[in-house]
Amino acid sequence: MASFHQGRHRQIHFQTVHKRMKRIRNIKITKINQISPNMKRLTFSSQDLYDFPENQNGGYIKFLFKKEPSDKDNSLARPYTIRNFRKHKLELDIDFSYHPGDNGYATKWAYKAKIGDTILISGPGSKQLINNNSKWFFFVGDMTALPAISSYLEELALDSIGFAVIEITSIDDKVELKKPKNIKIKWVVKSKESKNIDNFLNAVREVEWLDKNPYVWVACEFTKMKTLRDYFQKEKKINKNEMYISSYWKLGLDQEEHKIVKKEDSLKWSS
Helix, strand or coil: CHHHHHHHHHHHHHHHHHHHHCCEEEEEEEEEEEEECCEEEEEEECHHHHHCCCCCCCCEEEEEECCCCCCCCCCEEEEEEEEEEECCCCEEEEEEECCCCCCCHHHHHHHHCCCCCEEEEECCCCCCCCCCCCCCEEEEECCCCHHHHHHHHHHCCCCCEEEEEEEECCHHHCCCCCCCCEEEEEEEECCCCHHHCCHHHHHHHHCCCCCCCCEEEEEEEHHHHHHHHHHHHHHCCCCHHHEEEEEEECCCCCHHHHHHHHHHHHHHHHC
């Protein structure tokens, strides 16, 4: 009986998310804040947000772009993390990170954006839940994952313990994070990865491993994600149900190409 109800709950959840992703909203930029040299926050507002669900920080929406200005359809969808949503003001904050070589539609649009510009979005999509009953937590990500990590840290119980290793482009990209006092943050400035030495991956390996397994949350560049996945699964024996791991981008590929290799890798990993 329990499995029936769980299956029914998943089905209803999927239907709800699917319906939300088909909901298109037109939103307008009302504030722009350069959080750090390589992180920009755009605040959007619109009456279209009146039915946007609450408690979605750390979830995602999709920005809808046209491949060419003359196109009739907004066929390019780019997912971005919801940093904050203030229902009483109908305000939505989205943080855009920049990394060298990033020439994607969303990044170029965000860094040229002006107050008053409008954009279509869909969503929100399903928010990835973490296991709050874990003994400790281990978050790993680069700047593309910083909005999500920031949101999860804010929602942890005050007595939570653990670590977060965050790769930033420059030392000036280090920001103040609201978090439980026993979550330790390790900021790592991006290395040039010469001779197979990577500051980010080394920093993860150097973290003190506490008693029992943590809940692991990882999001970063595709190749680094695969290395981290092997580390946590093979060396630290973390089970799939104790870990969320994803790539947000892949060096040298655009978003459409990344989606293909990401899907292929996910199918292999799930099998």
